[in-house]
Amino acid sequence: MWKAIKRWWAYLGAKVNSVFNEKADPKVQLEQAITEAQEQHRRLKEQAANVIANQKQNQMRLDAALEELERLNRNAQQAVLMADEATRKGDAARTAEYTSAAEAFANQLIAKEKEVENLKQMSLQATQAAEQAKAAVQQNSRVLQQKLAEKQKLLGQLDQAKMQEQMNKAMASLSEQVGEDVPTLDEVREKIETRYARAKGMAELQDMSVESKMLEVEQASINVEAQARLSEIRSKLGIADAAAPATTEPATTEPAATEPASGEPATSESTPAESGTEPSPGT
Numbered sequence: 457m458w459k460a461i462k463r464w465w466a467y468l469g470a471k472v473n474s475v476f477n478e479k480a481d482p483k484v485q486l487e488q489a490i491t492e493a494q495e496q497h498r499r500l501k502e503q504a505a506n507v508i509a510n511q512k513q514n515q516m517r518l519d520a521a522l523e524e525l526e527r528l529n530r531n532a533q534q535a536v537l538m539a540d541e542a543t544r545k546g547d548a549a550r551t552a553e554y555t556s557a558a559e560a561f562a563n564q565l566i567a568k569e570k571e572v573e574n575l576k577q578m579s580l581q582a583t584q585a586a587e588q589a590k591a592a593v594q595q596n597s598r599v600l601q602q603k604l605a606e607k608q609k610l611l612g613q614l615d616q617a618k619m620q621e622q623m624n625k626a627m628a629s630l631s632e633q634v635g636e637d638v639p640t641l642d643e644v645r646e647k648i649e650t651r652y653a654r655a656k657g658m659a660e661l662q663d664m665s666v667e668s669k670m671l672e673v674e675q676a677s678i679n680v681e682a683q684a685r686l687s688e689i690r691s692k693l694g695i696a697d698a699a700a701p702a703t704t705e706p707a708t709t710e711p712a713a714t715e716p717a718s719g720e721p722a723t724s725e726s727t728p729a730e731s732g733t734e735p736s737p738g739t
Contacts, residue, residue, distance in 0.1 A: 482614055490607050497593075497600050504589035511582035518575040525568045532561035 539554030 483611065486607055486610055486614075490603060493600055493603050497596050500596050501593055504586075504593045507582070507589040508586045511579070511586040514575060514579040514582045518572065518579045521568060521572045521575050525565065525572055528561055528565040528568055532558055532565055535561055 535554050535558030539551050539558055542548075542550035542554055
């Protein structure tokens with residue numbers, strides 16, 4: 457039961473993360489990433505500052521310990537010299553006092569030398585840590601600068617991607633259905649082509665029908681009558697009909713000769729009027 461609940465919880469978390477990543481604005485996520493990188497750099501600088509401060513404190517302690525060691529060394533030498541001088545003078549009491557003081561200084565000197573040695577080791581470690589902290593800060597600073605430069609590049613790419621998506625939607629609206637109330641160009645083209653094809657088909661059917669042939673005959677008859685009436689009007693007005701062919705003189709026809717009756721000679725006399733010629737005055 458517990459395992460099933462854990463699996464369900466993990467699935468729910470993955471589902472929520474997936475939906476969030478789909479709906480989240482990349483620009484906002486980029487700003488969040490840069491802000492987090494800047495915050496990490498700030499924390500790293502604070503840690504590096506603490507390390508460097510520790511190194512400085514160790515160095516100050518070491519310097520103070522070295523000064524104290526030098527002072528104890530001088531005091532021990534002075535006590536030894538004074539004990540030796542008292543010994544040469546034969547003053548046993550002062551010799552014992554100076555010798556005891558020299559021994560005390562020597563003990564302090566030994567303790568201080570050990571302390572200086574420890575401080576040197578600590579200072580060396582602190583110096584190495586400080587150098588590493590400085591190097592880490594410098595490296596992280598370069599990485600942060602690269603991220604800031606990459607941020608500007610990604611923002612430019614994001615703007616280009618949004619513009620390209622808008623162009624793709626605009627181009628898709630020309631050939632794909634974008635809504636029930638808005639016809640696409642392909643739909644309008646299909647309607648126009650369908651109506652044009654139907655009209656052409658009906659025209660062909662009309663040309664093939666008997667009624668259309670009858671209308672053609674009637675129209676031809678009307679045209680003939682109109683031409684005849686125009687010719688009549690032109691003849692009344694004495695205007696030559698341009699459409700009529702050129703007139704020629706009619707050919708004269710002679711009457712056919714009748715065969716004579718049997719036994720009678722065939723005679724053929726023609727009057728001037730019949731022959732169409734006038735007699736000359738000398739005949």
